[in-house]
Amino acid sequence: MAIQKTLTTAPKPKPTDESKLGFGKIYSDHMFKWNYSEGAWHDPRIEPFGPMLVSPAMSVLHYGQEIFEGMKAYRRKDGGVNLFRPFNNFERLNRSAERMCIPNFPVETAVEGIAELVKADKDWVPGTKGASLYLRPNIIATDEKLGVTTSQTYLFYIIGSPSGPYYANGLAPTSIYVEDEYVRAVRGGTGAAKTAGNYAGSILAGEKAHKAGYDQVLWLDGVEMRYIEEVGSSNIFFMIDDVLVTPKLNGSILSGITRDSTIQLAKDMGIKVEEKHILLEELIEAQEKGRLQESFATGTAAVISPVGKLGYRDKEYLINGGKMGEVASRMYDTLTGIQYGEIEDPHGWVYQVV
Amino acid sequence: MAIQKTLTTAPKPKPTDESKLGFGKIYSDHMFKWNYSEGAWHDPRIEPFGPMLVSPAMSVLHYGQEIFEGMKAYRRKDGGVNLFRPFNNFERLNRSAERMCIPNFPVETAVEGIAELVKADKDWVPGTKGASLYLRPNIIATDEKLGVTTSQTYLFYIIGSPSGPYYANGLAPTSIYVEDEYVRAVRGGTGAAKTAGNYAGSILAGEKAHKAGYDQVLWLDGVEMRYIEEVGSSNIFFMIDDVLVTPKLNGSILSGITRDSTIQLAKDMGIKVEEKHILLEELIEAQEKGRLQESFATGTAAVISPVGKLGYRDKEYLINGGKMGEVASRMYDTLTGIQYGEIEDPHGWVYQVV
Ligand SMILES: Cc1ncc(COP(=O)(O)O)c(C=O)c1O
Numbered sequence: 175m176a177i178q179k180t181l182t183t184a185p186k187p188k189p190t191d192e193s194k195l196g197f198g199k200i201y202s203d204h205m206f207k208w209n210y211s212e213g214a215w216h217d218p219r220i221e222p223f224g225p226m227l228v229s230p231a232m233s234v235l236h237y238g239q240e241i242f243e244g245m246k247a248y249r250r251k252d253g254g255v256n257l258f259r260p261f262n263n264f265e266r267l268n269r270s271a272e273r274m275c276i277p278n279f280p281v282e283t284a285v286e287g288i289a290e291l292v293k294a295d296k297d298w299v300p301g302t303k304g305a306s307l308y309l310r311p312n313i314i315a316t317d318e319k320l321g322v323t324t325s326q327t328y329l330f331y332i333i334g335s336p337s338g339p340y341y342a343n344g345l346a347p348t349s350i351y352v353e354d355e356y357v358r359a360v361r362g363g364t365g366a367a368k369t370a371g372n373y374a375g376s377i378l379a380g381e382k383a384h385k386a387g388y389d390q391v392l393w394l395d396g397v398e399m400r401y402i403e404e405v406g407s408s409n410i411f412f413m414i415d416d417v418l419v420t421p422k423l424n425g426s427i428l429s430g431i432t433r434d435s436t437i438q439l440a441k442d443m444g445i446k447v448e449e450k451h452i453l454l455e456e457l458i459e460a461q462e463k464g465r466l467q468e469s470f471a472t473g474t475a476a477v478i479s480p481v482g483k484l485g486y487r488d489k490e491y492l493i494n495g496g497k498m499g500e501v502a503s504r505m506y507d508t509l510t511g512i513q514y515g516e517i518e519d520p521h522g523w524v525y526q527v528v
Numbered sequence: 529m530a531i532q533k534t535l536t537t538a539p540k541p542k543p544t545d546e547s548k549l550g551f552g553k554i555y556s557d558h559m560f561k562w563n564y565s566e567g568a569w570h571d572p573r574i575e576p577f578g579p580m581l582v583s584p585a586m587s588v589l590h591y592g593q594e595i596f597e598g599m600k601a602y603r604r605k606d607g608g609v610n611l612f613r614p615f616n617n618f619e620r621l622n623r624s625a626e627r628m629c630i631p632n633f634p635v636e637t638a639v640e641g642i643a644e645l646v647k648a649d650k651d652w653v654p655g656t657k658g659a660s661l662y663l664r665p666n667i668i669a670t671d672e673k674l675g676v677t678t679s680q681t682y683l684f685y686i687i688g689s690p691s692g693p694y695y696a697n698g699l700a701p702t703s704i705y706v707e708d709e710y711v712r713a714v715r716g717g718t719g720a721a722k723t724a725g726n727y728a729g730s731i732l733a734g735e736k737a738h739k740a741g742y743d744q745v746l747w748l749d750g751v752e753m754r755y756i757e758e759v760g761s762s763n764i765f766f767m768i769d770d771v772l773v774t775p776k777l778n779g780s781i782l783s784g785i786t787r788d789s790t791i792q793l794a795k796d797m798g799i800k801v802e803e804k805h806i807l808l809e810e811l812i813e814a815q816e817k818g819r820l821q822e823s824f825a826t827g828t829a830a831v832i833s834p835v836g837k838l839g840y841r842d843k844e845y846l847i848n849g850g851k852m853g854e855v856a857s858r859m860y861d862t863l864t865g866i867q868y869g870e871i872e873d874p875h876g877w878v879y880q881v882v
């Protein structure tokens with residue numbers, strides 16, 4: 175599909191100090207837009223980034239029919255710009271769409287759209303390793319109606335935000351707190367979809383963890399509250415007895431692209447990987463017996479984020495002495511090496527757009 | 529707090545045929561707005577209804593931090609206009625606010641705001657019994673940021689929509705389908721809050737029920753999937769052995785104002801009421817043994833909506849021969865009688881604004 179381009183005549187000043195970018199605070203000059211109405215996606219286009227005029231009765235503002243993605247554009251040493259597995263993100267967005275009764279879209283046009291956006295905003299892609307142009311594809315229900323039924327019209331848009339590392343303290347190990355009161359997701363619910371309500375519902379537990387002095391929430395399953403699911407908005411991995419284990423996808427866990435890449439790269443490194451149901455009590459036992467070697471969270475925003483401390487009720491467990499582990503470190507180097515185009519890309523994950 | 533008023537200079541034509549209103553499709557001339565920033569609610573005001581300019585990075589569009597209410601303005605025979613228990617709705621909105629990390633607001637100002645809106649739009653309140661000016665208070669997170677943390681700024685607004693009966697077929701008994709795959713809410717989740725994500729997550733099950741030929745979904749609890757919780761966006765009541773039973777509030781059920789009013793009015797009528805955990809299998813047994821006398825759903829939008837048919841897997845059960853029951857009928861007459869100011873209001877629920 176041809177993507178119409180209307181470029182800005184008033185480019186904004188770019189951030190001068192990349193070390194002060196923060197995460198998701200400033201926006202690049204353009205955005206991608208694509209409308210759905212009368213049963214079809216139409217008019218994919220690049221426009222200047224700017225405010226949108228919406229009805230106070232716009233459906234998404236009341237009933238949250240929305241899905242999104244999180245991606246990044248990485249600056250290569252040669253000045254080019256890479257995307258990472260963009261087809262996988264848009265395929266996941268289409269799976270989220272099914273759960274949320276939003277019409278599917280052709281993935282090719284979405285990839286073309288994001289590539290055109292990155293081309294238009296290539297000068298907004300930071301040059302520092304660890305920084306990137308964070309990209310946010312979003313689909314919102316735009317019907318002007320009050321009624322809990324699927325919208326007949328949607329807006330698909332993508333915005334870009336030049337961002338530093340997700341955690342202000344970079345690769346410093348994070349602390350996570352086991353949440354045993356609030357629930358993020360339950361089988362039969364929306365946890366496997368990347369949709370607004372999952373995140374709104376998680377804020378309170380996040381605040382509780384922060385008040386207790388922790389960085390992130392470790393979520394348990396919604397049924398028994400005994401199985402480990404995710405950490406904050408990331409997937410979670412543990413090295414136990416030289417095996418890399420991560421919770422099995424069960425319908426309430428988001429199927430992370432970084433999780434998938436990590437599993438593949440670990441196998442490439444000759445590490446044994448197991449996706450399985452992990453009981454919290456099993457994990458704690460492994461820790462107490464010295465069998466838990468290290469842990470890290472994975473996500474596009476946070477990349478590979480080592481976990482140094484686990485809090486559960488009134489107990490605190492230091493993982494790997496509170497330090498980043500060896501697997502996390504190798505994984506971080508390998509993954510970011512591929513993303514920034516510094517090392518070989520054996521799986522064809524990189525999609526160079528500039 | 530003083531409410532500033534800016535009235536429209538271009539009033540829209542009002543609907544001429546009240547029998548064709550539908551539900552939540554057209555909007556009255558004004559809206560109430562109230563902002564939160566720098567730690568305080570400020571500038572409550574009435575403005576012309578109209579589109580709002582929002583950033584594509586507005587937090588609610590990504591992470592769904594939002595809460596809402598549903599209320600109605602009822603035309604009295606003497607030309608006046610009633611609200612019904614408005615303090616209860618805004619108190620519930622404040623409870624939803626706590627779960628969703630949205631700052632509380634002074635209830636008095638909200639009631640004053642909705643009263644001023646109804647006064648400004650009094651000619652938009654339909655005159656037909658069963659029709660009303662549906663009122664939608666909404667609070668949305670307005671920070672321009674990508675990050676799953678509570679917003680520092682919010683917009684509280686109320687819009688009005690002249691509406692006919694919620695169900696096109698009026699008081700005709702509805703059919704409900706037991707949903708045993710998708711889940712609306714789970715303890716520890718957001719089910720007791722009136723927040724966008726709960727509704728987005730429910731659309732798919734609603735479509736499934738419609739495809740199976742049913743009007744609404746009967747939701748089971750998220751943990752065991754054996755207990756009855758709600759029907760669609762309503763609470764549910766059953767008359768079994770001359771006792772009116774309804775699911776006990778358990779943290780995943782919305783505490784309906786109509787539910788509360790129904791319990792009180794039933795007691796006034798000398799009907800025994802029990803709030804308890806209701807197993808689906810118990811209900812089906814009661815039906816099979818002829819002990820289930822009638823059933824109805826309650827909600828501001830749907831008022832009292834008799835249930836004539838229950839579908840569960842491949843079985844169908846006709847409740848009360850598929851007809852509206854005697855208690856539902858009395859309850860509908862009493863409740864709407866009070867709301868429209870036709871009969872005595874023994875509990876001081878009516879709040880007349882015009
Ligand atoms: C709930 C949740 N889990 C896990 C992830 C990690 O997924 P990915 O690696 O695709 O970024 C994310 C972020 O997208 C998320 O929001």
Ligand SMILES: Cc1ncc(COP(=O)(O)O)c(C=O)c1O
Nearest residue numbers: 761762763782784785786827828
């Ligand atoms: C999920 C849900 N349950 C029940 C109700 C009924 O509540 P009320 O009687 O206050 O309208 C509503 C509507 O507000 C609802 O959205």
